[in-house]
Amino acid sequence: MRLSVVMVVAMLGLAGCREQASKVSLSGNAMGTTWTLTLRGHTPTPTLQSQVEAQLDQWERALSRWRQDSALTRFNAIRSTDWQDVDVHLARAVAVAQDVAEKTDGALDITIAPLVHLWGFDAKGPPAVL
Template identity: 45%
Template sequence: MGTTWSIQLVNAPSQASSATPSSFIQARLDELESLFTNWKPDSPVSRFNQSTSTDWQVVPKELAEVVTQAQKLSQETDGAFDITLSPLIDLWGFGAKGRRVTPPDEASIIHAQSQCGWQRLEVKLNPPQLRKTHPDLQINVSALVEGYAADDIVRKLEAAGYHDFLLDVGGELVARGNKTDGTPWQVGIQQPNAVKARR
């Protein structure tokens, strides 16, 4: 996911498996990255983007869950959040197609915009499927996957009997229970006064 992760664990459960939490966390993060990435041509996201079919396409349940959340956010924000901006992300040089040194021209921007639109994306959870109503529609779910991954790891830790930990996945933080000394976890914000709010 192009970022780092860390965990502070307290009081490992007696029934914990021989696999260390770090190894199963890394394995799960690798698995989720392989599902959500735009940078690997064989990922479910890349395959969906490469397809021009407007039929329903079977996808992993994790991708359907992330897209469901994304569509909810798009509706709640009247489109301010939109995972179908992948053509614009690539055009400006922030995506898998590589960086660019000069801004794109207006005609290219207008063309990329014509391929976007969250209303053109449909999702089903059961069975997990996606459908595009515009053949050139593409998605980029990177804005949501770190938070999704953190929540997923937390569920697996709790199921394994861990109840006191602080998890950081690319800045997405989840605290459960207490530190070794029994006090609550405290999280600081780096340079919280560095940026002044604009009025």
């Protein structure tokens, strides 16, 4: 029994002696906030940061509420009820959001924008007086 305990302690101690995997940490700004990506076991490459930023920029161009040129902003400005072509990223995000709204019985709902504006949680200024 005593030998088993010694063996377990020795193995645990030796496990801490192994070489640590390399770690890459990247960070930047997107969607009005900051992001950090940490990858273990990867070697940094000169293009990794730019590749991540390019992917995030695609999503930001589609979904940003703060960019006047985003697909979401342009779509929300349309007053027509005619069928509209939309950016593929926007279409995917809306499909996922609708699924989440259904699965949560509306607890998470993408149609809450009028309340967001009323309460002042947008870039347009202070809350409205009720």
